[in-house]
Amino acid sequence: MKTLCVSLVLAISATALGAQQDLTARLAGRVSPEVAALVQQLATSAAARGLPVDPLIQKAIEGSAKGVPADRVATALRVLSGQLDAAAAALQQAGAAQPDTDAIAAGAFALNAGLSGQNVAALAVASRPSNSVAATLRVASTLAAMGVPAADVVELVTQVIATGGGTNEVLGLPAADMAGVSRGGGVTPAQAAAGLARAAAARANAPGQQKPRPPHP
Amino acid sequence: MIDFHPQVKQLLDGELTLADLPPELRAEGEEALRLLAAVDREPVTFPGLDARVLAKLRGRAQAPGFWRRLRLRPWTLVPAFAAGAALALLLFRPIPTPAAATVTVRFVLFAPDAQQVALAGSFNQWDQAATPLVRSGTPGVWTATLTLPAGQHQYAFVVDGARWVADPGAPAVDDGFGRRNSVLSL
Secondary structure: OHHHHHHHHHHHHHHHHHHHHHHHHHHOOOOOHHHHHHHHHHHHHHHHOOOOOHHHHHHHHHHHHOOOOHHHHHHHHHHHHHHHHHHHHHHHHOOOOOOOHHHHHHHHHHHHHOOOHHHHHHHHHHHOOOOOHHHHHHHHHHHHHHOOOHHHHHHHHHHHHHOOOOHHHHHOHHHHHHHHHHOOOOOOHHHHHHHHHHHHHHHHHOOOOOOOOOOOO | OOOOOHHHHHHHOOOOOHHHOOHHHHHHHHHHHHHHHHOOOOOOOOOOHHHHHHHHHHHHHHOOOHHHHHOOOHHHHHHHHHHHHHHHHHHHOOOOOOOOOEEEEEEEEEOOOOOOEEEEEOOOOOOOOOEEOEEOOOOOEEEEEEEEEOOEEEEEEEEOOOEEEOOOOOOEEEOOOOOEEEEEEO
């Protein structure tokens, strides 16, 4: 029993050490020592809270690659850390006791793209159980980045999922929206999104079609 | 120190008797024997030393050392290290994932005045040396074709090694540094 306990302690220590070495190796030569130290600190704290650390590493590398001063990189890292926390809280509000790191990262990106925590929670509720929460949030943030207002994004995505739209159909929404804009006539991404939502609703109301299912609580 | 005659020393060593000594040495012999008899034959003791030494030994026997405090013997760590390494490999090994879907994407930028254009993004660690664009047949048009894993990527073009430019044909988000990153969802 003692040997087992010692083994577990050693195994966990070895894994933590390995993760730390991996992080150090990824940052080595790419960021300044002060940024690396901050990433280390934020990543350790984030990992302890079940948050993903990869977005923090990526943001630090991005800032340094762009020649951004260390203090501005630090500010961006703290903002991102807050977005990860907010995304995790929104997903927990949506009923995920322990949201997966992929969904949290996608939720943080959605917040950065202009969606609110309530939008993220609503999309997470709409996604389960048939669709991937992370994929839904990525699509939603892409639509928001295209200029579709957050409320319209949520309406379009939830409408498509509620009418039986699978992952592929949801993933195709940004391209479908862009195609609507490309047809000309001065159609904005928001108007194209509204058109897609109406089309989904009409499909659901057509005779013999699947009725929209209420989102899971 | 008294330097006795060699024969007197033999007397002290018990090799000779007082009677064996020449008469002129007998007085010296008697004096030597008297001194020898005066030597204190009691065992030499240092008050309290035994008790202190014994107390120290008992304390050492009772006070637990590092390994005793852990209730471990050092050699038990050998199998523990082996088991720990095995557990680390077993429990925390990278989980093999099915090959991620990939999508081939063509990036295009119209930059007629540029001398060089590169692509930097989350897919190449923002390394502007990793993915240079090449001039296409159309003047001023730079292109690069990449195969990327499905998912969401952020990127920007780097013109002449210094100017970071968002893709005018793609949605973009704030990069947190006062610029815009293009977004690609695959």
